[in-house]
Amino acid sequence: MNNLTEIQNTAFTAIGPCRIAALSLMALMNEGAENAKAAEIFKLSAKRLETAHKMLTIGLPDLLKSADHDFPPLVQEQLDQSVAALTPLINTIRNADEQVANLPKPSEKFSEHCLYVLEPTVTQFLTDMTQNLLDTQKKKNQDREREMLDAISNAESVGRNIQLIAFNASIEAARIGDMGKGFAVIATEIRELSGKTQVLLDDIAGFLRT
Template identity: 45%
Template sequence: MTSLTDVQNTAFMAIGPSRIAALSLLALAQDQRGQDQGGQDGSDPQTVLDLSVQRIAAAHAMLGEGLDGLLHASGYSLPPDLAARRQACLEMLSPLHRALSQTDAGPLDSLRRIPDLAGLCLYRLEPAVSGFLKQMVQILHEAQQDRDSTREKGMRETIASAEDVGRNIKFISFNASIEAARIGDMGKGFAVIATEIRELSGKTQTLLEEISGYLRH
């Protein structure tokens, strides 16, 4: 089963960059010279555009079926309020994704057709994605801690049960050795087996006690 920590990290790496990508796309769309001249930092506008398109596509895919697949593999479902935040992010990201996917016009021209592009990128998408990621990290981290605690408790209980079984086997093998001694030569073979069982159960119990000690630290 996939750990929730892995889900958290994978989702964050796919979704997080969409925030800077949206701001970069806004800057390119507002800069009429963007296709012909480099930015103030010397960056190539086409490189920035291509990278932003990739980041928006990756975030859109992760917020959709990608995250569903990770959550299914981890056996976990998002709480309703976090699921609602995720859906809101997906809906806000969809206009950018659709515009960048259109082939009848250049991506920047398609972006400029989005109503209130600045408001979407600056005041709605960025806060929504940041809020979702913050809550997602917190909730998945706590859920994984609960899982680890439950698993550790189960391991302790299992080891304790195994220790009890080991002690019982040792006791039974000891009694068997006594009975074998009572019947003389006919019980010698059985006595050897009983002794081996007793020694094996002792070694097993020692090993279980060592494992239990590691878990306590």
């Protein structure tokens, strides 16, 4: 996956839900409910937190490496801070061993961490990550279009030269007389083919410039 927009979508989808999961886990710890609904909420929250943690620590770095892209220092620092903010929650769900009853007793420190550390940290990272990846992909697209236009411009120049050569060849063939008839036919075909190629290149260039 080399397209940074696709990487942004994949990462956002995996990381974003961890904020809701953190609040759900906090609510479970505060309510202390032990029923099927609570178990279902715990399982879903744990899955979202693990998915986000895996994306931040393994998935996203691998995707960025495949796209040959590095975050600027500030965004990389925010990624590291998001991992650090998630770690206490990951430890909590793993220690609970998928059992709501094994969750620790509610604490003001844990609630403050979910509300005032994890949520703003992850949100800021997602915001800046999205901006960085989308801006970089936009620049890549612009650079690619410019390179394509340059290549087409060069091809147009070559096409014009071929037409000129073919035209001169036709003149020389006419001077030779009967012996140059076959050569004249070939030169004419080359000139016509070059003309068609020129039209095609003009159409492509026009499409890219719009």
